[in-house]
Amino acid sequence: MTATPGATTEKLLQVRDLQTSFDLTKTLSVQAVDGVSFDVHAGETLAIVGESGSGKSVTSLSIMGLLPKDNGRITGGSITLMGRDITHLPDAEMRDIRGRDIGMIFQEPMTSLNPVHTVGQQIAEMVVRHRAVRKSKARARAIEMLDLVGIPEPHRRVDAYPHEMSGGMRQRAMIAMALACEPRILIADEPTTALDVTIQAQMLELMQGLQDKLGMAMIFITHDLGVVAEIADRVVVMYAAQVIETADVGEIFGNPRMPYTAGLMNSIPRLGASRRQERLEVIPGTVPALTALPTGCRFHPRCSFAAEVCVRAAPTLEDGGDGHMIRCARWRELDLAMPQQEAS
Amino acid sequence: MTALVEVDRLHKHFPIRGGVLQRVVNSVKAVTDVSFEIRSGEVVGLVGESGSGKTTVGRTILRLADATSGAVRFDGLDVMGLGPATLRQLRKRMQIIFQDPYASLNPREKVREVLTHPLKLHGIGTRADHQDRAVSLLEKVGMSPDHLDRYPHEFSGGQRQRIGIARALAVEPEFIVADEPVSALDVSIQAQVINLLGDLKTDLDLTMLFIAHDLGVVEHICDRVIVMYLGRIMEIAPADTLYSRPNHPYTQALLSAVPIPEPGKRKSRIVLKGDIPSPIDPPSGCVFRTRCQMATSECAKVVPPLRTIGPDHMSACIRTA
Numbered sequence: 318m319t320a321t322p323g324a325t326t327e328k329l330l331q332v333r334d335l336q337t338s339f340d341l342t343k344t345l346s347v348q349a350v351d352g353v354s355f356d357v358h359a360g361e362t363l364a365i366v367g368e369s370g371s372g373k374s375v376t377s378l379s380i381m382g383l384l385p386k387d388n389g390r391i392t393g394g395s396i397t398l399m400g401r402d403i404t405h406l407p408d409a410e411m412r413d414i415r416g417r418d419i420g421m422i423f424q425e426p427m428t429s430l431n432p433v434h435t436v437g438q439q440i441a442e443m444v445v446r447h448r449a450v451r452k453s454k455a456r457a458r459a460i461e462m463l464d465l466v467g468i469p470e471p472h473r474r475v476d477a478y479p480h481e482m483s484g485g486m487r488q489r490a491m492i493a494m495a496l497a498c499e500p501r502i503l504i505a506d507e508p509t510t511a512l513d514v515t516i517q518a519q520m521l522e523l524m525q526g527l528q529d530k531l532g533m534a535m536i537f538i539t540h541d542l543g544v545v546a547e548i549a550d551r552v553v554v555m556y557a558a559q560v561i562e563t564a565d566v567g568e569i570f571g572n573p574r575m576p577y578t579a580g581l582m583n584s585i586p587r588l589g590a591s592r593r594q595e596r597l598e599v600i601p602g603t604v605p606a607l608t609a610l611p612t613g614c615r616f617h618p619r620c621s622f623a624a625e626v627c628v629r630a631a632p633t634l635e636d637g638g639d640g641h642m643i644r645c646a647r648w649r650e651l652d653l654a655m656p657q658q659e660a661s
Numbered sequence: 662m663t664a665l666v667e668v669d670r671l672h673k674h675f676p677i678r679g680g681v682l683q684r685v686v687n688s689v690k691a692v693t694d695v696s697f698e699i700r701s702g703e704v705v706g707l708v709g710e711s712g713s714g715k716t717t718v719g720r721t722i723l724r725l726a727d728a729t730s731g732a733v734r735f736d737g738l739d740v741m742g743l744g745p746a747t748l749r750q751l752r753k754r755m756q757i758i759f760q761d762p763y764a765s766l767n768p769r770e771k772v773r774e775v776l777t778h779p780l781k782l783h784g785i786g787t788r789a790d791h792q793d794r795a796v797s798l799l800e801k802v803g804m805s806p807d808h809l810d811r812y813p814h815e816f817s818g819g820q821r822q823r824i825g826i827a828r829a830l831a832v833e834p835e836f837i838v839a840d841e842p843v844s845a846l847d848v849s850i851q852a853q854v855i856n857l858l859g860d861l862k863t864d865l866d867l868t869m870l871f872i873a874h875d876l877g878v879v880e881h882i883c884d885r886v887i888v889m890y891l892g893r894i895m896e897i898a899p900a901d902t903l904y905s906r907p908n909h910p911y912t913q914a915l916l917s918a919v920p921i922p923e924p925g926k927r928k929s930r931i932v933l934k935g936d937i938p939s940p941i942d943p944p945s946g947c948v949f950r951t952r953c954q955m956a957t958s959e960c961a962k963v964v965p966p967l968r969t970i971g972p973d974h975m976s977a978c979i980r981t982a
Contacts, residue, residue: 368847483936513710513874515933518918522932540848543920566924584852586881588919589904596859597852597881603817604847 336393364549420495437475706883762821
């Protein structure tokens, strides 16, 4: 495994063969995460990429112990956080871990912010809970955090309710809360998807700055390949509940080896590309439903390289060297190298 | 090329009522002094962030919303002044594709009804014609006639958007407003729908207003692009010019904010400070000045006019234009 420059190779989080299923009805359940494995090292950013229904968010909910109680559960595999198995930890212990060791931010800030408490109260509560400090000190910490995430006039804003803030400001407040106890890992689930590009640019810059300052690792869940290219060190690509490719970010973009990954890269209209007004390359068809998965390779009905073997046998994740893992029966014989992009 | 759609000094202010008497106390200035034209056969992109007024402009052109002042002319007809009967006539010639394929189809209507409804409404053809037409519409958007008797919930987002497109095409319009037609779709499905729109534009010789916030998609499909901010036009230019030589500081910031899917190619980025100001009380002078790196005290005094700075290229900035 190649390490990120500047990062140590300490394994903070190990996910091994994770299986998560959801009951749809009393008799029908689906495997939303099927055999997912990856490591997160100190200080690095791992991006999990996939389309809707790929299992990327369920993977993160499984790690955080936030699967819906009534119908979701981990049915196999393990999650190890700093050497400790947290796969089936009781709620109370999981609550201690969340916020202290793992920070979380979501697409919609109001899912983490409570509308009836001030932003300051919420950050302070978190600090009091995990750090056993006095209230006055926790309030000071809240102000310090709001300042850190670039909220103007933190002394005044600390007493603001979430509804009194703009969307971008709320997003910052949520980040402040997630980082108040200096977690080792921040899990960000589509944190910039609902934002305008100029605000997204502010957030990405903020998060990278904070990562440098605090040295935390990040798991960044997104469907936006542009964001991935900017922020990630390593990339896990998911499709229909499975990991289909993992590699360093440069390798994933420059030398994708699974046809789905290559297809995704080719189908996005790129800014400043000379291919203007030509037809975009297309992945035909749609993502299969988890209740009606194809035989063999789950991508084969949409794959232009599908052969008889792809219909018959489910491919395993194979090692292509240098930590590049590929789930494709034909990866050795396919040439999917990206066409050279013109320099703009 | 002649102008099919002319928008002339369009204003749209939404009143805010307050107090016991529900008097108008203020207003949201959604669109202020917007003028542009769309030429026959052209795809014009309308870009801007949330609150820029781009959707309101689109809806006002189709008269799905009434303007506060200003004029919209479609093929020379004054859209604002039309009575109900003539407006209905005109609606046959202009259609809309919505962003959310889940919300824009009636869940109780089968695809067959979705597609024949507009034909009945406008009294086009006979009943038998309608069935043939529905089949050919579905084929045109890349779906099979087997889908005619299914309900919207049986389809994926991409398929629903195709049905929405087929519905818009049913009355054979000349002009289509596409309001964020691909933003709700998955990446691998977006490309399919973008290609479909491109093909239809060529095959049917459509004129289109393409409203979007994704600058990559807009560059790909549009001939000219209009950039809006807080209800006003900042810049208008041919797509090539806008992306290679943006003039307005806002356009420059917007383009530099788009993440590029090529690792290691992190550009020097203009990061705008703060949020978009409230459209209830927009800044005086240039509305962008509160976030602009180049702003001077002069920018607060006058509203910068859209000035022609090159072939087909206009920009509203006293510092750069």
